[in-house]
Amino acid sequence: MSKKSVDGTVVFNEYFTSVYGDRWTGIHDALLKDDKKVARRNLFFRQEQAQASAEEGIGAPHEFLPHCFEINESFDLGLFDTPMLPYYRMDPASIIAAQSLAVQPGDAVLDMCAAPGGKSLVLLESLTAAQEGECLDLSGRFVANEMSAKRKFRMMSVFKRYLPKEVRSIVKIRGVDGSIIGLNKKQDFDRILLDAPCSGERGVVHKKSELQTWKVKRTKSFGIRQYSLLSSAFMALKPGGRIVYSTCSISPHENDEVIRKLIKRKKNEIDILELDPIGPSEKTEFGQQFLPDRDGWGPIYYSVIQKGE
Numbered sequence: 001m002s003k004k005s006v007d008g009t010v011v012f013n014e015y016f017t018s019v020y021g022d023r024w025t026g027i028h029d030a031l032l033k034d035d036k037k038v039a040r041r042n043l044f045f046r047q048e049q050a051q052a053s054a055e056e057g058i059g060a061p062h063e064f065l066p067h068c069f070e071i072n073e074s075f076d077l078g079l080f081d082t083p084m085l086p087y088y089r090m091d092p093a094s095i096i097a098a099q100s101l102a103v104q105p106g107d108a109v110l111d112m113c114a115a116p117g118g119k120s121l122v123l124l125e126s127l128t129a130a131q132e133g134e135c136l137d138l139s140g141r142f143v144a145n146e147m148s149a150k151r152k153f154r155m156m157s158v159f160k161r162y163l164p165k166e167v168r169s170i171v172k173i174r175g176v177d178g179s180i181i182g183l184n185k186k187q188d189f190d191r192i193l194l195d196a197p198c199s200g201e202r203g204v205v206h207k208k209s210e211l212q213t214w215k216v217k218r219t220k221s222f223g224i225r226q227y228s229l230l231s232s233a234f235m236a237l238k239p240g241g242r243i244v245y246s247t248c249s250i251s252p253h254e255n256d257e258v259i260r261k262l263i264k265r266k267k268n269e270i271d272i273l274e275l276d277p278i279g280p281s282e283k284t285e286f287g288q289q290f291l292p293d294r295d296g297w298g299p300i301y302y303s304v305i306q307k308g309e
C-alpha cells in the first residue's frame with residue numbers, strides 16, 4: 001500500500017491504542033457521546049432572581065461542585081428573559097481547571113486564549129469576590145485575549161450577557177497572537193490561563209474527513225504551537241505568579257510533553273504544583289486529566305505552573 005493511501009482512522013486508532021492500551025475503545029466510545037455539562041449559577045446575578053427550577057431543565061445541586069446544578073435536555077438558556085443570564089452551561093472539568101489558577105482579588109490576570117469565555121467567567125468571579133449578585137472587589141485587572149476576530153466578538157457578547165457593567169470596566173479585550181504577548185508584556189501578570197488551541201479529539205471522531213487525514217504529525221505540530229504560547233505566558237508572568245496550562249486534547253504531545261519542554265528549558269525557575277484529583281480526574285506526570293470514559297467529563301488536561309520568586 002502506498003503511503004498516501006493509509007487511512008488516517010487507522011493511524012488515529014493505532015496511535016491512541018499505543019497511549020491508552022485496552023482502555024482506548026472505551027475512551028473512543030465516550031468521545032462519540034455528548035459531553036457532560038452542568039448549569040453553573042452566575043454569581044454576578046442576584047440569587048433570588050435565579051431559583052433553580054425544574055421547568056427550566058435544572059435539576060439537583062451537583063454532588064460536590066458549589067453553585068452547579070445537574071441539567072436535563074430541556075435546559076435552554078433562551079428560556080431566560082432576564083437582561084443578564086442567571087446560569088451558564090459548562091463542562092465541570094473546565095470549571096475545575098479554571099479554578100486551579102487560584103485567582104485572588106487584586107490580581108492582574110491574563111486569559112490568553114479566551115473565547116468563547118466560559119473560563120473567563122469563572123476567573124472573574126474569583127477576581128471580584130463575586131457572591132449573591134455583588135462583587136466586593138474591583139481592584140484587580142483582567143485581560144481577555146482572543147486571536148480570532150469572530151470568536152472575540154462572540155466572547156464580547158458572552159461578557160455582555162453575564163457580567164455587570166462595573167466588572168466589564170476592569171476587563172480589557174485584546175485580539176493578538178498570544179505567542180507575542182510575553183515579548184511586549186514582560187512580568188506583567190500574577191495569574192495566566194492558557195487554555196490552548198488543540199487537536200480536540202472529541203471533534204475529530206465526529207468528522208470523517210478529519211479522521212481520514214489524521215496523522216501523528218498533526219498532534220505534534222499542535223504541541224509546537226502550544227509550547228510557543230506557553231513560553232510567551234511564562235515571560236508575561238511575574239515572579240511568584242502562576243500559570244494554568246490546559247487543553248481538551250487527549251494526546252500526550254499536547255499535554256505533559258509541552259510541560260516537559262518548559263521544565264527542560266526553565267528547570268531552576270519553575271515548580272509544577274502537585275494537585276489532588278478532583279472528581280473523576282486522574283494524575284498524569286505533570287498535571288491532571290479528565291477522560292470521558294469515567295463520568296463523561298472532559299476531555300480536559302491541566303497543569304499548574306508556579307514561577308520562582
Ligand SMILES: C[S@@+](CC[C@H](N)C(=O)[O-])C[C@H]1O[C@@H](n2cnc3c(N)ncnc32)[C@H](O)[C@@H]1O
Nearest residue numbers: 113114115116117118119147148177178195197
Ligand atoms: C480552547 S479555546 C479557548 C476556550 C476558552 N478558554 C473558554 O473557556 O471558553 C482556544 C482559543 O484560542 C484561540 N487561539 C488560537 N490560536 C491563538 C493564538 N495564537 N493567540 C490567541 N488565541 C488563539 C482560538 O481561536 C480559540 O478560541
